Amino acid sequence: MLLTDVSRKFVLHWGEMGSRWGINRTIAQIHALLYVSPEPLNADQIAETLSVARSNVSMSLRELQGWGIVQVVPVLGERKDHFTTQQDVWEMLLVVLDERKKRELDPTLTVLRECVMEAREQGDTEKHTAQRLNELLQLVETCGGWYGQVRSLPRPMLVRFLKMGSRLRKLLG
Amino acid sequence: MLLTDVSRKFVLHWGEMGSRWGINRTIAQIHALLYVSPEPLNADQIAETLSVARSNVSMSLRELQGWGIVQVVPVLGERKDHFTTQQDVWEMLLVVLDERKKRELDPTLTVLRECVMEAREQGDTEKHTAQRLNELLQLVETCGGWYGQVRSLPRPMLVRFLKMGSRLRKLLG
DNA sequence: CTGTAATTTCAGTAAAGACTGAAAAGACAG
């Protein structure tokens, strides 16, 4: 299995972007590879194509499955597990956002709430801190709530909403 | 300079979150520290409070200034540079999003456009790749365009928009 | 069961990223 020029370019860039957003480079590359692959790949093919150890692929695939963007598919007449990724990019985006919300935003909300409470208990000593942290908490809560709203829109409406461009302003104005 | 319990908790958490999003832990901690500090701090104070080398603080502050979320403020009767961060959290969020768009989304757009073009040049060989990459490109373009729209709303309208919760659905329905 | 293929685990190692301290450069009062 050899990557074409275009695929290689994409896979490398995707890996790079991943690592800038706190996602392991190899994991992002595997994801990219599966995304452009016309058919499901098995772990050996992935390892060979990306020149990484078989065991590394195994761990990375498990991670991707944990994120919910890669799944095992059976291939007729093949004993090895084969893997694909979501073909619908919007679904993929939402799944990733959900996961990051759960893993990072929600814990931050919890910590901020605790901090604001504790700061208030300290009275005047922490008045300023309480103030600042509360502002941040409001922001995070607002964004989280908004995301929940958007998330619950039926898919076509969501896409329509994002595509509506300059009409957004009119709508609100 | 010793951190209070609340501040320490917040600073540590913020550092942790930063590193999950591809931002150096120390840099995020410095940002958090400045955010809760009632008055501007100089580099030595920061270094002492967070127990990191003075030189590290220097580099990190420079990075934060590059992101546009920390600035130097002169303090009367003080020779050393003092630093603060945006007090308006919304402004802070937008500045960070702008910067990440510029650094990560825009380059990705460029690469995807190139890839789609190159794939199309290959004709049938890369038909599938062209297809997949184009879908991704559409997604990124849509999101980028949408952000541009939202970004250009006057601040109060933007906040109102994010806070509007369940009315969003009605508005679109 | 037994043997073979496939996958996972994990201790050890390699690579990447972050940090330090010493030295250089810059700023500025006298």
Add this chain to the structure above:
DNA sequence: CTGTCTTTTCAGTCTTTACTGAAATTACAG
């Protein structure tokens, strides 16, 4: 200028994270 205070740079080191390969485990056909 000169001397002092401040900031920056960067080579070397340390820490963290990622990766490998050998061994253990699992899956399953015969």
